[in-house]
Amino acid sequence: MKAIAVERGADKPVVIEKPRPEPDAGEALVRTLRVGVDGTDHEVIAGGHGGFPEGEDHLVLGHEAVGVVVDPNGTELEEGDVVVPTVRRPPASGTNEYFEKNQPDMAPDGMYAERGIVGAHGFMSEYFTSPSDYLVRIPRSQADLGFLIEPISITEKAREHAYASRSAFDWNPSSALVLGNGSLGLLTLAMLRADDKGYENLYCLGRRDRPDPTIDIIERLGATYVDSRETPVEEVPNAHEGMDFIYEATGFPKHAIQSVQALAPNGVAALLGVPSDWKFEVDAGAFHREMVLHNKALVGSVNSHVRHFEAATVTFTKLPRWFLRELVTGVHPLSEFEAAFEDDDTTIKTAIEFGTV
Amino acid sequence: MKAIAVERGADKPVVIEKPRPEPDAGEALVRTLRVGVDGTDHEVIAGGHGGFPEGEDHLVLGHEAVGVVVDPNGTELEEGDVVVPTVRRPPASGTNEYFEKNQPDMAPDGMYAERGIVGAHGFMSEYFTSPSDYLVRIPRSQADLGFLIEPISITEKAREHAYASRSAFDWNPSSALVLGNGSLGLLTLAMLRADDKGYENLYCLGRRDRPDPTIDIIERLGATYVDSRETPVEEVPNAHEGMDFIYEATGFPKHAIQSVQALAPNGVAALLGVPSDWKFEVDAGAFHREMVLHNKALVGSVNSHVRHFEAATVTFTKLPRWFLRELVTGVHPLSEFEAAFEDDDTTIKTAIEFGTV
Numbered sequence: 187m188k189a190i191a192v193e194r195g196a197d198k199p200v201v202i203e204k205p206r207p208e209p210d211a212g213e214a215l216v217r218t219l220r221v222g223v224d225g226t227d228h229e230v231i232a233g234g235h236g237g238f239p240e241g242e243d244h245l246v247l248g249h250e251a252v253g254v255v256v257d258p259n260g261t262e263l264e265e266g267d268v269v270v271p272t273v274r275r276p277p278a279s280g281t282n283e284y285f286e287k288n289q290p291d292m293a294p295d296g297m298y299a300e301r302g303i304v305g306a307h308g309f310m311s312e313y314f315t316s317p318s319d320y321l322v323r324i325p326r327s328q329a330d331l332g333f334l335i336e337p338i339s340i341t342e343k344a345r346e347h348a349y350a351s352r353s354a355f356d357w358n359p360s361s362a363l364v365l366g367n368g369s370l371g372l373l374t375l376a377m378l379r380a381d382d383k384g385y386e387n388l389y390c391l392g393r394r395d396r397p398d399p400t401i402d403i404i405e406r407l408g409a410t411y412v413d414s415r416e417t418p419v420e421e422v423p424n425a426h427e428g429m430d431f432i433y434e435a436t437g438f439p440k441h442a443i444q445s446v447q448a449l450a451p452n453g454v455a456a457l458l459g460v461p462s463d464w465k466f467e468v469d470a471g472a473f474h475r476e477m478v479l480h481n482k483a484l485v486g487s488v489n490s491h492v493r494h495f496e497a498a499t500v501t502f503t504k505l506p507r508w509f510l511r512e513l514v515t516g517v518h519p520l521s522e523f524e525a526a527f528e529d530d531d532t533t534i535k536t537a538i539e540f541g542t543v
Numbered sequence: 544m545k546a547i548a549v550e551r552g553a554d555k556p557v558v559i560e561k562p563r564p565e566p567d568a569g570e571a572l573v574r575t576l577r578v579g580v581d582g583t584d585h586e587v588i589a590g591g592h593g594g595f596p597e598g599e600d601h602l603v604l605g606h607e608a609v610g611v612v613v614d615p616n617g618t619e620l621e622e623g624d625v626v627v628p629t630v631r632r633p634p635a636s637g638t639n640e641y642f643e644k645n646q647p648d649m650a651p652d653g654m655y656a657e658r659g660i661v662g663a664h665g666f667m668s669e670y671f672t673s674p675s676d677y678l679v680r681i682p683r684s685q686a687d688l689g690f691l692i693e694p695i696s697i698t699e700k701a702r703e704h705a706y707a708s709r710s711a712f713d714w715n716p717s718s719a720l721v722l723g724n725g726s727l728g729l730l731t732l733a734m735l736r737a738d739d740k741g742y743e744n745l746y747c748l749g750r751r752d753r754p755d756p757t758i759d760i761i762e763r764l765g766a767t768y769v770d771s772r773e774t775p776v777e778e779v780p781n782a783h784e785g786m787d788f789i790y791e792a793t794g795f796p797k798h799a800i801q802s803v804q805a806l807a808p809n810g811v812a813a814l815l816g817v818p819s820d821w822k823f824e825v826d827a828g829a830f831h832r833e834m835v836l837h838n839k840a841l842v843g844s845v846n847s848h849v850r851h852f853e854a855a856t857v858t859f860t861k862l863p864r865w866f867l868r869e870l871v872t873g874v875h876p877l878s879e880f881e882a883a884f885e886d887d888d889t890t891i892k893t894a895i896e897f898g899t900v
Contacts, residue, residue: 291838293808294808346711347712347840350708350711351840353707353710356646439827439832443825451651452651460836463832464827467822468822468825470796470797471796471818471821473800474794475817475818477814478815479843481648481845483704483708483842484834485834485840486834486837487838488836
């Protein structure tokens with residue numbers, strides 16, 4: 187079968203031939219439909235993140251997949267089930283308490299592999315196998331855009347943890363700011379528009395000039411575009427209002443620090459980005475004081491697991507169809523896979539199609 | 544009646560004469576037993592924190608009080624009830640949503656007065672009045688040390704918010720570090736020793752040479768003393784272990800930032816200190832990355848309200864008698880009140896006695 191992989195020493199993905207995998211006991215065989223591309227894939231290709239499986243000189247890419255079960259292999263799945271695989275798997279050293287407790291998203295470095303990212307092949311191949319416990323059934327109607335379930339699940343988890351941090355009191359957020367207008371930022375903005383909290387005012391921060399398709403989406407979602415070149419994050423309360431909830435999807439450490447000043451009293455910021463070291467001067471006294479006197483919280487969040495994928499399938503149904511059409515700017519056949527890795531100001535979210543239902 | 548107040552322009556407290564207050568409708572009259580002294584009182588006296596009631600040139604000090612009801616005045620209280628008053632009250636501008644929701648501890652600046660601190664007289668007087676809703680009944684057996692209920696309530700709230708932030712997953716903390724060996728730090732350490740989480744390893748950070756009475760208490764509680772001059776906060780994981788829970792009671796902004804590196808994966812740090820502005824260089828990239836990749840949380844917490852005082856009366860019963868004896872280094876009669884404001888390395892917690900049950 188064909189697979190898209192990055193090989194040791196290379197800086198771009200290629201199509202390779204691999205044997206079709208055979209499911210082990212407890213695993214199902216899945217025929218791949220589509221696999222999304224995101225920033226993590228670009229970092230893996232550039233060599234800045236992730237790593238090859240033990241003893242191998244290539245890594246099959248892809249962690250945002252949707253497929254159809256072709257061999258349930260005695261698991262509780264059925265042939266024809268449309269499924270989305272989770273990403274974290276036990277490391278080469280074997281399972282551990284995080285997997286046993288069904289919360290591998292809480293495992294620290296070294297206690298997991300991530301398919302398509304670190305230590306395990308991904309899903310950009312015509313077939314893949316997976317333990318059925320890590321395959322989440324989704325409605326057949328979501329098969330076309332099922333590659334969005336994984337990124338939605340990332341926000342489900344971050345939102346769950348952020349809201350949990352505000353659960354000790356009666357919190358009624360009305361304003362939220364998403365930092366970053368990439369595909370994850372826009373997905374999150376649409377999720378917050380549909381959120382049970384009923385946010386009155388939504389904002390999304392970017393650094394793009396008009397006309398721009400992401401600004402169009404932000405405004406069509408009824409949100410306000412905040413240009414970070416005109417309004418730095420810490421100026422947001424003066425320019426607009428203090429934010430009850432902030433979702434950081436830029437990986438820019440100044441945003442992590444400044445979000446505390448941008449929060450309204452009793453607000454929470456969820457941090458999602460993974461920056462490199464960067465030292466700069468911070469008014470840590472003001473940061474600390476503001477955290478305390480206004481009961482603020484910062485919550486870091488990475489990865490997601492089965493229950494977040496399950497929540498994502500419900501959230502998916504609440505996202506407007508026009509939004510999903512505008513968000514996905516390209517679904518490319520395997521023969522033209524390079525196009526899915528191109529990135530310009532008209533590209534928002536791309537996927538590679540390996541097959542159809 | 545006599546009261547201890549700080550007058551405009553003065554830098555030390557004095558005894559003044561005031562009329563005994565008359566309870567309004569809904570208020571009870573309380574005869575004061577004892578009032579504790581803490582760092583906030585010293586800041587108020589020094590003029591660095593708080594403020595006088597509108598139109599007045601003095602502020603009666605004291606926010607850690609215990610008293611006995613002498614006139615219930617038609618409220619649900621009874622004569623002879625031993626009570627502890629909460630601290631936050633509606634501001635001069637009147638009540639607001641935070642008081643109406645019974646969570647004034649979540650009110651932002653300007654939406655509250657604090658008795659003995661900002662905008663309202665405190666409890667260092669022979670009698671005080673208070674709406675009965677803000678008087679928490681405590682067991683008569685706790686009357687002697689009832690002035691500790693308020694500081695215990697501060698940690699009850701911070702702990703509640705910190706634990707809430709970890710409630711979205713199965714969190715089993717085994718290690719905790721208290722930053723600061725003042726009276727609040729030591730009270731918190733004793734509370735964590737009695738915590739339902741069953742912490743295996745407790746640590747308390749200070750900067751004192753042995754022999755020192757706080758180090759003796761730390762070690763008698765079965766905790767490890769960490770000298771911050773030898774082991775800076777960010778070195779704690781190398782010297783000891785990563786901490787599942789950190790409680791910051793130093794007001795030192797380097798600790799707020801460094802606590803993220805000192806946390807174990809999935810840990811939470813509660814911030815309690817209120818520092819002034821202080822700019823310095825921070826590796827904000829490492830801070831941000833560590834928050835995200837290890838699902839860490841920072842939670843600021845200030846003040847407390849009725850339910851935290853109620854929890855404190857239960858927690859109080861779990862603290863060892865020897866600990867309380869060692870913690871309270873002086874209870875001084877009103878005639879020698881100055882001694883309660885002296886602070887040296889043998890002083891841990893002091894109180895002023897206005898009367899006995």
